[in-house]
Amino acid sequence: MSLLFTPMKIGKLSLDNRIIIAPMCQYSAEQGKATAWHRIHLGHLALSGAGLMILEAAAIETEGRITPQDLGLWDDVTEQALAEVINDVRKYSSMPLGIQLGHAGRKASTDVPWRGGGFLAASQGGWQTSAPSALPFNDSHEAPQAMSLARIEEVKQAFIDSAIRADRLGLELIEVHAAHGYLLHQFLSPLSNQRDDQYGGSLENRMRIVLEIFRDVRRVFPANKPVGVRISATDWVEGGWDLQQSIALSQALEAIGCDYIHVSSGGLSPQQQISVGPGYQVPFSESIKQAVSIPVIAVGLITEPEQAEAILTEGKSDAIALARGMLYDPRWPWHAAAKLGAKVKAPEQYWRSEPHEVKGLFKQ
Ligand SMILES: Cc1cc2nc3c(=O)[nH]c(=O)nc-3n(C[C@H](O)[C@H](O)[C@H](O)COP(=O)(O)O)c2cc1C
Numbered sequence: 001m002s003l004l005f006t007p008m009k010i011g012k013l014s015l016d017n018r019i020i021i022a023p024m025c026q027y028s029a030e031q032g033k034a035t036a037w038h039r040i041h042l043g044h045l046a047l048s049g050a051g052l053m054i055l056e057a058a059a060i061e062t063e064g065r066i067t068p069q070d071l072g073l074w075d076d077v078t079e080q081a082l083a084e085v086i087n088d089v090r091k092y093s094s095m096p097l098g099i100q101l102g103h104a105g106r107k108a109s110t111d112v113p114w115r116g117g118g119f120l121a122a123s124q125g126g127w128q129t130s131a132p133s134a135l136p137f138n139d140s141h142e143a144p145q146a147m148s149l150a151r152i153e154e155v156k157q158a159f160i161d162s163a164i165r166a167d168r169l170g171l172e173l174i175e176v177h178a179a180h181g182y183l184l185h186q187f188l189s190p191l192s193n194q195r196d197d198q199y200g201g202s203l204e205n206r207m208r209i210v211l212e213i214f215r216d217v218r219r220v221f222p223a224n225k226p227v228g229v230r231i232s233a234t235d236w237v238e239g240g241w242d243l244q245q246s247i248a249l250s251q252a253l254e255a256i257g258c259d260y261i262h263v264s265s266g267g268l269s270p271q272q273q274i275s276v277g278p279g280y281q282v283p284f285s286e287s288i289k290q291a292v293s294i295p296v297i298a299v300g301l302i303t304e305p306e307q308a309e310a311i312l313t314e315g316k317s318d319a320i321a322l323a324r325g326m327l328y329d330p331r332w333p334w335h336a337a338a339k340l341g342a343k344v345k346a347p348e349q350y351w352r353s354e355p356h357e358v359k360g361l362f363k364q
Helices: 036-045 076-092 149-168 183-188 203-220 243-255 282-291 305-313 324-328 332-340 348-353
Strands: 008-010 013-015 019-021 052-059 097-102 173-178 227-232 261-264 296-299 319-322
Touching: 019 332, 036 052, 036 076, 052 173, 076 097, 076 149, 097 149, 149 173, 149 203, 173 183, 173 203, 183 203, 183 227, 203 227, 203 243, 227 243, 243 261, 243 282, 261 282, 282 296, 305 319, 305 332, 319 324, 324 332
Parallel strands: 019 052, 019 319, 052 097, 097 173, 173 227, 227 261, 261 296, 296 319
Antiparallel strands: 008 013
16 A cells, blocks of 8 residues: 555645655746646646646745746736636646745846846846845846835735635635745845844844745635745855754744645755755755644655655655656656555546556546
8 A cells, every 4th residue: 555645634634655856947938827728737737646746836926926928826817827727727626726926036036047046137127125134045136126025915815815815716825935045034044134123133033034925825715725835945155044043943933733744945045055866855854844734745756666666665755745756757646656565546538548558547
């Protein structure tokens, strides 16, 4: 009996198995609006049999986009564009769908990755960015504006408004993006947060905005739908955000009703020294799992079904997420089920594809 294919619950949401499609920015929106690319991309991944798909980071306001092509969820027009895509995906897939809500802070206003991802000045279609402190991400970025308390309130309100839109879209889960060096992570890390008010300094102060936004989103999103948080467990920089602080944050989030912690790492500083290898972030999820009782998701170079199964059976996480592996092999869950002797959902249009040696693979 495979644990990877054993159903689980995140909050009150039931997942068919423990494979989660990680959020992946597509940089393919037009003024924040989902396009035909999203219909194709989300549509095909929704046929993969994964237990949950978390849609890419959607910006809660225009300034919060990483690139001008980021997906947005900040007004009726962006909501409507995403509604049309989601409605089509829903016609052919019952996979639960969540969305990540984010703000890029000082890492906003950049070009798309396939054009190098460099900073875009206003003259190149970029914009003035905001952050906890006026510290640029690197030498080629212009300095962000340090956020006033009024600006912080605006951003908090934008998270609330986007959460209400996500509910209206019928999305079943929200992931607050507090990882990868984006705005909320910038508040957490002492390397990017040098404020001397209630949002900077002590760990309690640096965590404040994440806890406040979590509470706000939780309050407006229906209680039967989970809200979780994605964190970077460490900056991979001496003197930065680290595992001990991540454990404290995870416990504080659990205490106010957080439904899960999604454990990634890095992205805050160009000084990061990461030793990347198979499952390189799993030790972080393992440590956090020991400190909380809500589900913990591991992610990062999990590519093999047996590897995923072992992470779960060894108690290192409750679910695993895949990003690049799903793009490379969009039927990864089918192939994993075949290897691990489990069953998986597939659209009836494809049932005839079941290879003879794994007859009974598809749930009917
Ligand atoms: C194309 C692409 C887009 C990504 N966009 C996001 C994103 O929107 N939000 C996020 O938290 N992580 C994002 N990530 C990171 C992934 O969710 C994941 O954490 C990372 O790729 C490691 O997992 P993997 O080894 O399975 O790819 C992205 C990764 C890729 C490859």
